[in-house]
Amino acid sequence: IFQDLIRYGxxxxxxxQRPAWLRLLQVPKRWFTHFYVVSVLWNGFLLIWLFRAExxxxxxxxxxxxxxxxxxxxxxxxxxxxxxxxxxxxxLLLWLHSCRRLAECLWTSVFSNGVIHIVQYxxxxxxxxxxxxxxxxxxxxxxxxxxxxxxxxCWYHIVGITTYIWASLHQHRCLVILANLRKSKSxxxxxxxxxxxFGDWFERVSCPHYFAELLIYVSMAxxxxxxxxxxxxxxxxxxFNQALAAVLCHEFYRKNFSSYPKHRTAFIPFVF
Numbered sequence: 001i002f003q004d005l006i007r008y009g010x011x012x013x014x015x016x017q018r019p020a021w022l023r024l025l026q027v028p029k030r031w032f033t034h035f036y037v038v039s040v041l042w043n044g045f046l047l048i049w050l051f052r053a054e055x056x057x058x059x060x061x062x063x064x065x066x067x068x069x070x071x072x073x074x075x076x077x078x079x080x081x082x083x084x085x086x087x088x089x090x091x092l093l094l095w096l097h098s099c100r101r102l103a104e105c106l107w108t109s110v111f112s113n114g115v116i117h118i119v120q121y122x123x124x125x126x127x128x129x130x131x132x133x134x135x136x137x138x139x140x141x142x143x144x145x146x147x148x149x150x151x152x153x154c155w156y157h158i159v160g161i162t163t164y165i166w167a168s169l170h171q172h173r174c175l176v177i178l179a180n181l182r183k184s185k186s187x188x189x190x191x192x193x194x195x196x197x198f199g200d201w202f203e204r205v206s207c208p209h210y211f212a213e214l215l216i217y218v219s220m221a222x223x224x225x226x227x228x229x230x231x232x233x234x235x236x237x238x239x240f241n242q243a244l245a246a247v248l249c250h251e252f253y254r255k256n257f258s259s260y261p262k263h264r265t266a267f268i269p270f271v272f
Contacts, residue, residue: 009114010194011248025118030111035124036102043095043132050088050136064136082225084139085152090220090231091135093164097216098128100168104175110182112192131234138228160223164216171212173200178209196257204269206253207246211267214242243267 004012004022009029012018053060174197181195201208217238221231243266250266265272 008116026115027121029114029116033105036098039098039128046132047091082152086224087139090223108179110179160219163219167212167215171209174209206250206266210242210246
């Protein structure tokens with residue numbers, strides 16, 4: 001049962017023959033698309049509210065303030081430095097990331113007939129609701145401070161956004177490489193099987209798109225100013241989640257392709 005919960009897609013083969021009742025608790029892996037639909041809608045909704053509060057002089061809706069108080073956030077607490085502006089940037093980056101991933105799921109990726117456990121699917125839906133709410137929780141409910149926007153931009157915002165763009169570009173390139181393995185030169189899907197990818201970060205790691213995902217969340221931690229402990233907890237979750245998936249994929253490649261490059265690591269170049 002544990003193996004069935006942590007594996008998905010091609011790595012499900014490592015579970016061996018699964019009982020019929022376990023196979024009833026699975027949904028198509030292509031339903032990953034639903035995660036990003038939920039994220040685009042929900043985090044876009046939160047982004048609009050935070051944008052209105054930041055630029056139009058409004059306040060967050062009462063139900064958000066109630067949640068803040070229930071979670072221990074003092075609605076009268078003062079904004080320290082650029083806390084609220086940093087959160088606005090991170091929520092924007094998270095929303096843009098979800099938009100890009102949704103577009104890739106719809107028009108770039110070629111999903112096989114792989115499956116995921118229904119628990120993984122439900123957790124994924126909840127995760128993208130929770131992660132945007134976590135960003136919103138990092139700011140006081142009274143987010144107006146009267147500062148000029150240009151005076152709020154700090155060096156760590158620039159570093160964070162630059163890292164975000166760099167990691168996002170490489171993640172997109174790697175996903176295109178994976179999709180092209182199943183397409184002809186004309187762009188027609190000719191196979192749903194698995195092949196060894198080459199190019200870009202695939203030359204160093206088996207799952208560079210997972211490594212890029214980690215870098216994207218690290219870039220958001222940088223944008224928040226490095227010191228936000230709550231978001232670093234999110235980064236740690238992404239680290240372990242993506243590392244586990246990368247190890248299982250690396251194991252699959254090495255087991256099924258005898259000529260698989262031995263110098264590739266699973267997740268982090270030269271390290272892990």
